[in-house]
Amino acid sequence: MACEAQRSGTAEPRRGRPRSEASHQAVLDATSRLLSQSSYEELTVEAIASEAGVSKQTIYRWWRSKALVVLEVMLTGDAEFEIVPMPSTGDLRRDCLSWVRSMLVEAFQETHVGMARSLVVAGLQGDAGTERLLQRASMWDHGPLAERLREAERAGELREGVDIAAAASAMGDPLIFRMLIGSAPSLSWAESLVDVVVTGLLRPAETSGSS
Incomplete structure (x- = not known):
């Protein structure tokens, strides 16, 4: 993360x-x-x-x-937190599914949930400098998910003009929200999330790929 x-x-x-x-x-x-x-x-x-x-x-x-x-x-990007590794098999849909399935096991452990909640509270209680950081930063600009999407972009698999941070956010933010409320989503919910996001990212000729 x-x-x-x-x-x-x-x-x-x-x-x-x-x-x-x-x-x-x-x-x-x-x-x-x-x-x-x-x-x-x-x-x-x-x-x-x-x-x-x-x-x-x-x-x-x-x-x-x-x-x-x-x-x-x-x-500030001084550290990257990789809860689970992102595979790179050449099949973006399959890799994202594998990543999300692993996240459901690892990210919803009590230690990670506690950290996420502490950081949200810190953000709410921070000073003006913290506010500016929150406004300027995008936690999905880098990290394993964003890098896998950039790899797919370099390979010509994605539609032109895809915002990588926004795409990673579309897949990652719902998981973070579920972490914060302490409610792990079902596997079918997570797989549907991946399918919707990846289908929207791939070039039209690629959207029929199998999951």
């Missing part, structure tokens, strides 16, 4: 001395490394501070919570 945004839109210092951009980036990089090694639940502000070589107070001066640090890491 990660996105690019301009660094100038990152969360603003809340109080005290002006933020050191070097320390700021060190915190984001440290958070990204730690998330690649452990779960969101295991991640602590103390661990981030130690990894980044800054004090815990420095982090709390700029971010209210661990969730806000992780949210900024995701929105």
Whole structure:
């Protein structure tokens, strides 16, 4: 499930001395490394501070919570979260179906649901800098799903003018919404979602491909 945004839109210092951009980036990089090694639940502000070589107070001066640090890491594209791998067999419909089926197993685990809910709350409680990040970033600009769609685009399989981020969002956002409300969709619902999205993306000659 990660996105690019301009660094100038990152969360603003809340109080005290002006933020050191070097320390700021060190915190984001440290958070990204730690998330690649452990779960969101295991991640602590103390661990981030130690990894980044800054004090815990420095982090709390700029971010209210661990969730806000992780949210900024995701929105600035400093980390990509791949819950499940995206296959690349040459059949886009089949690959997307495989990805969604795996997501139904992995993404709806309690740990991932808890992280998603924490990040939504962080976004709602964030400051003006967080708001700007949310407005500018698209979490579907990159990551395994977007890259698989770009691969299909390069192969000439997609209609001209397809917005890759919008296409990935059309497939991924409904899954995230179901995660947030704690209601895993049925397999048939997920497969229908893939069929609708992929059918709309493929060139007319390709839409008759089997699932």
